[in-house]
Amino acid sequence: MPFFKYLDYKFYFDKIVFKDSLFIVVSGSHAYGWNTENSDLDLVRVFYPTVRQALSVMFRCKNNHFKDKFNNKIVDCTEYPIQNFISLLSKGNGNVLDNLFQSSNNELCIIRQDKEVKELQKIVIDELHDGFRKHFLGYDMSLKKDLSNESRLEKYGMNKLLLSRYRLLQEGIILCEHKEVVYNLLKQMEYIDTKYCEDLLNSYIESRKFYRYKNCIVEIEELRQKLESLQLPKYSGLPYCLDTWLIDKYIAMK
Template identity: 30%
Template sequence: MELDHLKTKNLILFEAISGSRSFGLATENSDTDIRGVYYLPKEDFFGLNYIPQISNETNDITYYEIGRLVELLQKNNPNILEILASPEDCILRKNALMDLLKPEDFLSKLCKDTFAGYAISQIKKAKGLNKKILNPIDKERKSILDFCYILKNQGSVPLKKWLREFPSSGGVSEGRGDLSQEKCGLVSIDNTKGMFALFYNESGDLNYKGIIQNEEANQVSVSSVPKEEKPLAYLFCNLDAYSTYCKDYREYWKWVSERNEDRYNVNQNHGQNYDSKNMMHTIRLLQSCEQIFKTNSLNIRVENRNELLDIKAGKWSYENAMKKAERLIKSIEHYHSVSTLPDYPDPDKTKRILIEIRENLYQ
């Protein structure tokens, strides 16, 4: 089913401008998002062709089937409650049956988890983004050799440096200033983690496996070493640090490939090292949650437009934005503890409303 089909068959119950324009945060560059509600014809609803929602390719236009909408209202989904609370000047179309769905019939203490919980997850995401922006990772991937160290006196030397600068004396690597990792053999040391005795075979006749067998290896290799051989050094492999690096590398370059370059450039230009647009909406969501528990109502049009737009423009430091978020979270905890809202929306009342709507639509 396509969006045009909803209009030609007169299946739309509600349609409104959403996002920044409905919140009162639109600027000249803001996109226009549309959210709506439709119902399925009787034969589709009772048959095998239930379609819960329909969106365009960019997801800036989305319509929810009335049953799916009520299901999400019952769960106190923030996006769906905000549709129901759309300001009058943003509503493009509204069937009178939609007046049966009032935000106050669905608001409950569950909003703490859905509104504030989602906002907190975005704060964690912002912290992760802040870390990525401040700590870029080179495209050239490190190997496990970069996490190996040779014990020396009371300290250690990076393995690669040690191999490169090993003294050309004593019959080992005679005539050269470096050692080859491929000619090394490692033997695990009992009762230790990541510790190995390192042996070296210049001629290669002992068939040591080397420290790693290839650059993509995720662990060092161990070799069979004759008992009479003497270790040249002792090596420590920090496998935990290597695993952390691999995870960070993978996440960083995934983020680079998926990031919105225009928004990233805006964030780079204002120099605050966080996604300022996302932070603005996170603060707005926390404010909405605080308002729900203070007033038992939801008004999505903000009263601090200039402050929020300053956050979006990067005029707030990351630290100050986080402090504001933390204050709001603390306030939400307080008002939630004294709130008179029910723990959950009334499922029987919700069911009655939905049945009444469908009976009117299908009569």
């Protein structure tokens, strides 16, 4: 089991079922690179339901979400049955794409089936399609609207919303240009040169004032224009390849 630095393993043995998990990872701010002492801990678990749970109309296994507390820290856990995770991945969902590649990071991964994770990662990179790029653009547009919404601004703050826009757009650009999944904001800076992103990130982590919001917004819009100008294949064999992979796994389990 990989080393995990955020919480005591006992929490997971008490609260989360390890059996039949494809992986359990830390996501959210800890993965993106802007976690602070006050950050919640976001966990994602992908697991294999039983054949009945996977196929039954009456007892089909659904996504599960729960919150708990450990060492005065909020733990927010989302669990995906493998078929739901595969479905989202095949459609180009960037969130589950991040989760899949976070599972390769030993500082974020609690448990994983290494062979299966590598197989899925290879399938996705070999069969990338434009749905991923559109996901990043769509999510960014939602965050852009949040910047004009007082309740959302109050909840998340200007800095975090702008950091999220930087991260999404840069991840999309790197995916299109390099065919790599880079979800961490600091690592993205190794690929894309920005003038204001690092200062914004440091000001957020250090809880200090930031004065260049207008510059950030201009720079972010330039990143958006660049991502809009790029393209991945409109169609790919990703849905078929993922579906075939999943069927083979269940046949092997019998």
